[in-house]
Amino acid sequence: MRRFDHEDSCIKCSICVTACPVYRVDQKFPGPKALGPDWYRRLQAGQGDTMEHVGDCTFCQLCEEACPVAVPIAHLIAEHKRHAPQSPRLMLRDYLLTHPQWLAKAPALVKLPKVLGVPLGISAKTRWPVPSPVDRTQRLHRVRPVKNVPSVGIFVDCFTRGFDAPTLAEAREVLERLGFATVPLPAASHCCGAAAYASGLLDEAEHSARATWRALGRGAAQLEAIVTLNATCDDTLRSEWPRYFGLELSTPVFSFVEFVLKHASPSLFASLRECPAGEVIYTHATCRSKTARGEGSLLRLVERSSERPPRVLEINCCGAAGSYAFKSEHTGVARALGSQANQVIDGPGIILTDSGTCAIHLEELTGHRTLHPARWMHAQLELMGAPQ
């Protein structure tokens, strides 16, 4: 049994239940309070029979964010998942899905589900990512810090590495435009452990996290900052690593959006706003982006960079949730959650979101082009032309 800070603080207010997106769309889902603190208390008393449907939690952590007394609800639920029995078939699947770094190494493996999907419990409905051309991802990793120019690390998460090379490339160009040299980290494919944690594979998560932390190693210490492209990895590095695995990074971690907001000059924003307004922008800060930093930063970035006021996609969690939507038993919930976006969208436009898997999911369910904010920024800067 693992121990957690504030594991016994629950005051039973049930606010977490009101914040949980799955509870709203799935009548069978017992909700965060029952699955988290209530269950954990029984576990401690030796009556920890696991509950049905615990696996249906997306690990979005919105419950935790809402809790007034900082109960690590989602993490207690992950512990619950760890105790829950799973068939060998699904265990194999979960194991594969929680090692996205393998997929990132050989992205073409995503074609696999077509063959193995159904027997393994992989959703046939959820859209899979398209692998990025291999040469491009590889080449990017040869860069070293540049002398006399502030260098930032850019955390290349497994998804971006394997499937979203354009976001990585364009994010780097944006940062370089702000006057930073960028160093992609870590050199080889690694996973921060978020995917495994979400599935209740806590030991795997710790193992992955440790390996990644080591891989970031000394190199990271010489950098001004580490910039993340995916909100989940951002939160994992910044708060879960130290809290749950005792892994500290001496370099501060920022999300791409916050970093740009902090370092772009007012004059740059002013020039951006003078560009002709493009399409309507819908912003969707992912659930983990909300819980870790809040959606206000993405909104502000778009406001600063464009004359046309952005619209906030008022959904809490789109249901993609890492590997969640790829599991066949979750397809229904994942689609129900993501489809809520259509109640807000009332015309053409593009969606900005800070996670590659959420982007694919939202794009499929809304029919709207969905991009990482880095790519939109990049396009805006191109529109603006070369710096004077």
Add this chain to the structure above:
Amino acid sequence: MRVVVIGAGATGLGVAWDLALRGVDVVVVEAHEVGVGTSGRFHGLLHSGGRYLVTDPNAAQECYRENVLLRVIAPNAVVATGGYFVKKYGDDDNFERRWTHQAEALGVPIREVPPAELRQALPMLTPDIERAYWVPDGVLEGFRMLTMLVAAIQARGSRLLERTRAVGIRTESHRVTGVEVEGPDGHRTLDCDAVVNAAGPWAGLVAHDWGIDVKVQPSYGLMLIFANRRMDQVVNRLKLPSDGDIFVPHQEVVILGTTDVAQPCPDAPEPDRLEAIRLMSLGAELVPDLGSWRVLRGFNGVRPLYEPSGLTDDSRTVSRDFAVLNHGDRDGLAGAFSVLGGKWTTFRLMGEVLGDKLAESLDMRLPSRSADTVIEAHRTTQATSRRHPVDRGALLCECEGVYESDLDNETASQTQMRFGTWFSMGPCQGTFCAHRVLGRRSAAQFAQEMAWLRHEREHGLNVVGWGSNARLIALEQATKAQTLAEDLS
């Protein structure tokens, strides 16, 4: 033959059980409700005797014997968790030597535990531990035991009258023939052949009503309940018994105790915040991180220590042993008995000894059977867990998992219901479940019962209002005052 027992705590019910098994017709009268005295406000430790090896060998031996016996005859109400006595560096070596020696002499099994084993079992303990011993301590599920005893004596035709206060006795030629009581039906006299004063801390007052002088030394002790069961075994400090040196895991909580303060009156005093803070810092000597454990409530229990020589200031020195007084021999009042002192762990033995004396004095050859009769598990808890989920009805108390179907015992008092189900005792302290349960019990008594329960819960919350528990209190107050507007009525 009919015997009236005064007091429905562990001792009274133990006496009633022993007598009922001998075929005696027993009526237990209780001024309040079952277990509201010391028996419902105790530490939950099934003593191995370890604590009294040096200071009270007699009590130690009795405790160990009963400990072994209760595991057999009441398996549903005791948990053999095992326990440790730990000696910190600097604690008295001499005490340790005497303690191990006494264990051998008295036959209480102990085993020295390598530090690594202790750390594995109880990683939260201070690393400052020099030596540790395993002892057969356990947990006595007091609430469950009381519930089982009530059901068991009722099943044998004896009766329990709650909210019935014994106010005097009727005698004929220096022999008791009846007990005068005041209860829901007013004043009346219960005919009997003998009366047993098992009124715990109040025993002195009861005897006084009979015109007899009995020296009971009430001494209260504060205990703190932690919200979660963060340890699985009992932990005692290996030194002269003192304050804040025992942790007992009890169902879903851990209880830290206790203090020992002699007091003149038998009623439990309001718990005091300064004492709670003191207990926290004493507890932290064993569990350094104790400050991060959420404390749910504090409560005082009053020990009914028997002091044949009169009142004292230092109650730790009063024996934990018990005494049975035959007031026929002692005071010339035939058929009147008192059973005094003792521990929860020895409740059965006290019943047996009293039963023997009583039988002997009435010249009956009725042997005790309580040592080899199993006390059955409580009916409703078993029935509920076998039910189909939907038939359990709505979930009323989320903390302790109490469903509508758990309330099917309509005759039970509120206290019995709480002891039987644990509703209102979890992390919300009744904030959310009080009205749900009491509103279903009795519409007519509802407001009154709510007020009583709220008051009782707040009493224990107040002393430990810090950290997240302070926020619970704020929520409880807002729920009570605003959402339900209870104090506006």
Add this chain to the structure above:
Amino acid sequence: MTVSVLVVGRGPAGLLSASYLRQRGFDVTILADADGTMSMWSGDFGFGRSADAFESFPVKLSQSSWVAAFQGLVDIFDSFGVPLRLAPPGVILRTVTATGNLRPTFAVPAWQYASVDPEDLIIVGIAGLADSIADAQAVSYRNHVRREAIVVKLTRPPGWDPGWGAIRFASYLDTRAGLAWFTRELGAQLRHAPRGVPVIVPQILGLDTTVEIVAHLAGELGHPIAEFPLLSPSVGGVRIRDRWERSLRRLGVHFITGRAQRVSPTATAMTDDGREFAADYVLLATGGVLGGGASVTIDGAIIDDLVNRELGKMDDVQSLDRVGHPDIDCIGGGRVLAVGRALGGWNPNKDHNGGAMVLGSVHMALSMISED
């Protein structure tokens, strides 16, 4: 230059401040580390006895400002789809609680039962809903107001299981099948009930479609129908919170997640993870002990860590409801203002907290900011 305001806290005071400030064109950021207490209460703004309440309130607002404040509240709630019913000046509305007590209030969402004079009622009990204790509720009601309370009971809905709380019931009633079930069952129970007597139902009439459900039921059943509030998580509060936050997002309020650790008199807030937020003003809508605006130490000191000030001592359980900052301008300098529960308790009923404090203090703060 637009004036920027950082609102710390996402409870009713934070949300209300943000609404007003946005209306007036301020740049608003809400920084909060958790949800506020909005979802713990049903959203009716309590406000004890009318006349002398204005005097005893620690925020000195004129009677006309109060009227304006209440009207502003009505408009804001209206803008996101929560119709409010306001007590006429000098009159107190009373709402019925789940335990059958009466509670004074000034502004109630239209779906919640409230009346000026006590009247005969039909109370609906619902099997399978833990908070529904209609018999006991009716006895209390009769004892308090000496009016009749008739109880009718509905059986459990299809598909029910013991884990169903009020939110589950409400989601079910949002569906067509759920509403049909409820209409049918309640209709059957009311067949012999005296026509026209108001019917009160536990707060489960939908999360999203409540206004429509209430209208539908009143039409079908021939009784006025309204809800009485349940405990946290209060469906009534959740309805308001969801609609309110959605509308604030639409209005361009920036929601930031984080725990403020220090606020300086120059209106800069520092979070515990090292982020810094500078603004022209900071509103401390951090709530009381429950909301997290104050914490209680082991020796009973009640402290606002954000501005490092002891607010009082915990003597008994009731102290927690009373303490707060004594002044809106809580650290001096006029740029850090305390609003809502953070400002100190003021119970509509007794001396606890209440919605009126939220309303009054937000208005006061607003006028202080606008005057500058």
